[in-house]
Amino acid sequence: MAAALLLCISTCPVGEFLLYNCTSTRSAVCWPCETGFACNTTSRIRCIDGVSWSNASSASCFPCTPGWCPGGTVLVRECSATSDRVCAPCPESFRCVNGTMERRNSTQCAPGETAAGSTCRVCPEGYGCANERIELCGPNTYSLNGTCAPCPANSQSPAGSRSSDECACDAGYVRAGGVCSCCKEGTVWKDGRCELCEAGSYCMGKLHQETCPRDMYSLRGAAECIECRPFSSCQRHCAGAASCVCDDGYIFERGGCRRCGPGTAKADETSCARCAPGMQCLGGAEVAACRLSTYSPGNLTRCVPCTLCPELTRARCNATHDSECVGTREPLAVILVHQEYRTAIDGETFGAFAVAYTSALPKAQLQSVCDERRCVDCFQGLCSSPRALSGPVYRTVIEIRSETNRLVQNVEALANTAFLLETAKAAMRRVTEAPFAAYSRVDHEVICPDEGASWDGGACVQPSAAATTWLGLVLGVVMLVAVAVYGGRKNGVN
Numbered sequence: 001m002a003a004a005l006l007l008c009i010s011t012c013p014v015g016e017f018l019l020y021n022c023t024s025t026r027s028a029v030c031w032p033c034e035t036g037f038a039c040n041t042t043s044r045i046r047c048i049d050g051v052s053w054s055n056a057s058s059a060s061c062f063p064c065t066p067g068w069c070p071g072g073t074v075l076v077r078e079c080s081a082t083s084d085r086v087c088a089p090c091p092e093s094f095r096c097v098n099g100t101m102e103r104r105n106s107t108q109c110a111p112g113e114t115a116a117g118s119t120c121r122v123c124p125e126g127y128g129c130a131n132e133r134i135e136l137c138g139p140n141t142y143s144l145n146g147t148c149a150p151c152p153a154n155s156q157s158p159a160g161s162r163s164s165d166e167c168a169c170d171a172g173y174v175r176a177g178g179v180c181s182c183c184k185e186g187t188v189w190k191d192g193r194c195e196l197c198e199a200g201s202y203c204m205g206k207l208h209q210e211t212c213p214r215d216m217y218s219l220r221g222a223a224e225c226i227e228c229r230p231f232s233s234c235q236r237h238c239a240g241a242a243s244c245v246c247d248d249g250y251i252f253e254r255g256g257c258r259r260c261g262p263g264t265a266k267a268d269e270t271s272c273a274r275c276a277p278g279m280q281c282l283g284g285a286e287v288a289a290c291r292l293s294t295y296s297p298g299n300l301t302r303c304v305p306c307t308l309c310p311e312l313t314r315a316r317c318n319a320t321h322d323s324e325c326v327g328t329r330e331p332l333a334v335i336l337v338h339q340e341y342r343t344a345i346d347g348e349t350f351g352a353f354a355v356a357y358t359s360a361l362p363k364a365q366l367q368s369v370c371d372e373r374r375c376v377d378c379f380q381g382l383c384s385s386p387r388a389l390s391g392p393v394y395r396t397v398i399e400i401r402s403e404t405n406r407l408v409q410n411v412e413a414l415a416n417t418a419f420l421l422e423t424a425k426a427a428m429r430r431v432t433e434a435p436f437a438a439y440s441r442v443d444h445e446v447i448c449p450d451e452g453a454s455w456d457g458g459a460c461v462q463p464s465a466a467a468t469t470w471l472g473l474v475l476g477v478v479m480l481v482a483v484a485v486y487g488g489r490k491n492g493v494n
Contacts, residue, residue, distance in 0.1 A: 012039075014040065014041065015033050016031060018031075020124075037081075039059065040059055046081060048081065051063070112146025112147065114134050122146065123146035125143055126142075139156070139158060141161065142157055142163055144164075151167035152164065152179050164178070172205075174192065183206055185205045185223035186223040188209040196221040197218070197223070200238045200239040201218060203222070203223060212234070228244030230256070231246060231256075231257035232244040248285040251269060261283050262281065262283040262301045263299050266285075274298060274299040277298040278319035279296060279303075280303045293305060294306060295317055306380075311325065311326065311332055311449070317379070331446050331460050332402075333406070334445050334447060335410055336442070337442055338396075341437070347387055347390050351389070353427055353428050354366055357427035364399065368396070370396075411442060414442045415442050
């Protein structure tokens with residue numbers, strides 16, 4: 001048989017008021033109007049002390065009786081919202097002082113009840129009652145036997161809660177045995193429940209959950225993380241010991257991580273391989289490419305310095321091979337062009353200019369690029385990055401090698417600073433439009449093929465040959481004069 005539907009009412013009889021409307025779970029309640037109030041179906045108005053008063057269940061307030069009590073009587077009661085002024089003879093056994101006496105409440109209700117007129121009624125749910133007072137229970141309390149009791153520790157409730165079931169535990173706490181207990185270590189609070197901590201994290205109870213550091217892991221339900229084996233760390237989610245992978249330079253072997261030895265590098269998780277050509281391997285993760293002017297054919301701990309060929313170079317040194325040097329049976333002229341530049345460009349831009357400028361000079365190689373504080377050395381025309389240099393003053397040294405029969409001609413051409421400046425202008429336009437000024441100086445020497453021999457200005461002679469030919473002496477003087485005349489010239493370009 002279906003349950004009968006509740007009949008909702010929106011108004012109450014005269015002398016009563018609507019305490020609360022009906023809902024889907026409870027019926028509406030009409031409450032008798034208390035003393036001192038006037039109730040008209042749905043509204044309740046308090047009478048004004050000294051102006052009007054009412055009895056219980058009154059539909060309206062009555063005006064107070066005017067005037068003072070006559071002589072020989074005592075003022076039993078002043079007019080208040082709950083009663084009219086009353087004057088009476090002073091009772092026997094009572095002493096009346098200044099025409100006043102105390103009155104006593106005639107109705108006494110049990111705890112959890114409240115006076116409604118001349119009767120006592122049980123306090124409604126969600127309210128607390130004391131004698132003739134009725135109050136809505138506030139937040140974080142609930143009604144218990146007509147009183148407003150506080151919710152259990154670590155819980156809270158909305159105003160008007162009717163039982164402790166409406167006291168919800170705070171975040172991080174769950175109800176157990178009528179009390180709110182916090183989530184224990186190894187668990188974390190989620191959607192009102194304590195759940196086991198996820199693998200790869202650690203939980204210290206309540207709301208605290210943290211991801212394990214890279215060198216640690218954890219299983220499900222852990223309150224702390226466990227360190228990975230030495231020389232290993234987690235690359236991704238650290239959900240177990242298997243997530244710990246050996247660090248760079250270490251391989252997994254016999255349950256631990258072993259360091260790759262000198263001359264080898266890590267190939268995969270379980271093996272080391274010979275150090276690759278062009279690399280140096282000191283052991284472990286200390287693996288680096290050979291820097292400029294060094295090389296390695298492979299399987300080396302350190303890269304080897306490249307050979308700087310004393311005469312000619314057939315093949316340049318690179319990261320994997322040494323230089324291939326070629327001897328010469330004829331004397332070899334070596335000309336050094338020293339130049340100074342004044343410009344506002346940065347070091348990296350000037351380095352790009354220096355490379356472009358050197359490539360425009362036949363058989364030329366850049367030896368160094370400097371500012372006023374430091375130099376970047378070059379090897380066989382290749383230079384490390386000049387980015388660290390800064391202006392406004394830069395210096396370069398360029399080497400040109402040629403046959404001795406063209407030495408005088410080449411020195412004269414290079415000592416002609418106009419030729420060098422025009423070449424510099426064209427190279428500078430390839431990288432920037434910034435203005436610059438340049439100054440040049442040219443030096444030279446001759447390399448003799450025979451050990452111990454030296455250049456006398458016309459030929460290579462051994463130290464035992466004391467005499468010097470007149471022709472060689474004349475050529476030497478001519479060349480020195482040419483260098484003195486042309487090498488000392490300076491010119492600026494803006």
